[in-house]
Amino acid sequence: MKPVQGLEGGGIEILYNRDKNGEWIKADRERVSIAKLRMKAKSILDGRFSLHNAPDRIMFEERIKPHKSFKYYTYKGTPDVRVIVFNNVPIMAMLRLPTRESEGKANLDKGALGLGIDMAKGATTYAISGKSGNIEMIPGTKLRVGGLKIPFWNQILENAIKAQKATNLNFAGIDFLIDRENGPVIVEMNARPGLSIQLANEDGMRWRLKKAAFLKVKTAEKGIRLAKDLFGGEIDEEIASISGKQVIGIYENIKLIGKDMKEVLAKAKIDTGADSSSIDIAVATKLGFGDLINEWAAIKIDQNISRDDWLKMEAELKAKYLNKFEDLVNLDYVRSSHGASIRIYVRITMQIQETKFETIASIYDRSKLTYPVIVGRKSLTRFLVDPSQRKSQNKCFPKIHFQKS
Structure with a gap:
């Protein structure tokens, strides 16, 4: 029952059935007597729920059974x-x-x-x-x-x-x-x-x-x-059907799965300029790689180490730690404006939109950067990246901000 000239849903009554006493049953199981329905009908006719409070008429519609x-x-x-x-x-x-x-x-x-x-x-x-x-x-x-x-x-x-x-x-x-x-x-x-x-x-x-x-x-x-x-997004779907690859934007809400099926939801930047993917230390810790991170934090790196000395040190570290930590896939020596460091790589499961796959990502302190996760080229072989999609098309994951642990 609703006013013909109703405004913002006012005056509408949805009635399901009658009980044994003849009262009508509303959506919230409240019973409504015939007397109350008559009062509501009079209010509708008087224009209480209508635009400009003008006198109105009543419309009765058959209740639809939801799909x-x-x-x-x-x-x-x-x-x-x-x-x-x-x-x-x-x-x-x-x-x-x-x-x-x-x-x-x-x-x-x-x-x-x-x-x-x-x-x-x-x-x-x-x-x-x-x-x-x-x-x-x-x-x-x-x-x-x-x-x-x-x-x-x-x-x-x-x-x-x-x-x-x-x-x-x-x-x-x-x-x-x-x-x-x-x-x-x-x-x-x-x-x-x-x-x-x-x-x-x-x-x-x-x-x-x-x-x-x-x-x-x-x-x-x-x-x-x-x-x-x-x-x-139909054009995206057509491209996907032709290429066999899913079209994604340059920012996506993704799911990461680590040790013991631990999951983290995060907003990631899709970076075709980066060779490999990278996850923040705090994210990696939530994924179950805390022991590996703590062990690595204890290793001190000589900022003036030569390339030959590094190659020798790299071989020693791999021999020691690749067997000790089954999660550790690789390690690399990185020199940047922030100094020299050892970048460690782990295997994780990543889900972008509806596609789930295994990939390798480095662990890096990204607490001062905008995004806790960067998805690089090696993790993007199943996707086509559309730079015009600046907003993620998949909002099924909440925004999560990580702080340095």
């Missing part, structure tokens, strides 16, 4: 997908998930979650709780907000474009529910959709509006293609 893809992500109510369409091109989209706080309503003003959607992949990216700050996990679960695939994505985009054409609204927000059996259903169109969708996508809408402003789009198929090419 099984959202089963573990939503609380009681039905998630919806909002697509902003301008000039017959979908320019931005958001998934709204009901929460306990929102009483089962997919409304950000009431405390629902807003998840940005990659226009090409039809998968969630970033998220906000209500209209507040970003979140990484679905509240009360161990599920990350990124990577949830939206069912019937192409059909949703096509129907959004057709709905805009049918109503002659050049700019509109089209809301979809996805029924378990019937697929996407348009439940609402907004001539003045809220702009919180920008927060959920961590991106502004203005540049997208400019991109789509003067395009000539005659068919829904072309509108979908433009939406994906201009505002999504």
